[in-house]
Amino acid sequence: MSNSRFAISLHILTLLERAKGGLLSSEFMAGSININPVLVRKELSNLRNHGFVDSKEGKNGGSYLSKSAKEINLADIYKAVKQNNLLGISKNTPNPQCSVGKQMNTHLNNLYNSTEQALLKELSSQTLADFSNRFD
Amino acid sequence: MSNSRFAISLHILTLLERAKGGLLSSEFMAGSININPVLVRKELSNLRNHGFVDSKEGKNGGSYLSKSAKEINLADIYKAVKQNNLLGISKNTPNPQCSVGKQMNTHLNNLYNSTEQALLKELSSQTLADFSNRFD
DNA sequence: CATACTGTAATTAAAATTATTACAGTACAA
């Protein structure tokens, strides 16, 4: 993952956890993260689709956690934002006429899968509550 | 890591391992990987600096593994190409006036470090020889 | 019904990645 979606989502979720049910606006969260509010709303849209948050429209609206922070582990968040492979892109197409090239993506993907498993295992050992509690 | 440096380096090293000491030109390897030869030479430069390969200049020149594929594990390769954090960039600077924002990068980096340890542990369980032997 | 939000699309800007061009240096081989 080269973009900062994981960090943004985790930041959003940490803010919401610490708000203890209070609604936070995308503008407020964008100010804390230091990014554009529209990006926050896009991430919220994704987090909503994954059942982590809910939002209330209209004046005095905002977002809040829709499940307990103890029930969200960091692997869940990773899965929700993940798009590429961990170690790089597979978009490259090696030469199919080369005996190594034509098999490379298969072996690379196998490798990516096993490393991703290791990553997920590590991430799943921590919940959002654990993470949030490290803040003063 | 968003770029494909790990995949390129592993591809190069796999080709060299299977060449069994024979010299391969950057042009040949670029053809197998399907990228520009200059990129291959840049990666070779890095791999050389890390002691994995050596190159011979001039006509009929090329590159070859400078240590046994059994003595190179995939974590070594990862470390040689790594530049960013695994889960995203830390270049973002959250708002230092926000109690969450000002501590975010510290906690994020701690998390990144622990996930990287998990990744390295997994990668270190396989050598370049293991990887290469999976090819027909 | 003015205000302050969300939701989302479209566009622009910026940053990162990759490709290309260029060329000096080196070794081989005729």
Next chain:
DNA sequence: TTGTACTGTAATAATTTTAATTACAGTATG
């Protein structure tokens, strides 16, 4: 001893990805 085929590296251009911005319709509140 000279043409050829490489490496090594810098500089630049092209492409792709990421992030910011603009715009605006929709919604809830007071």
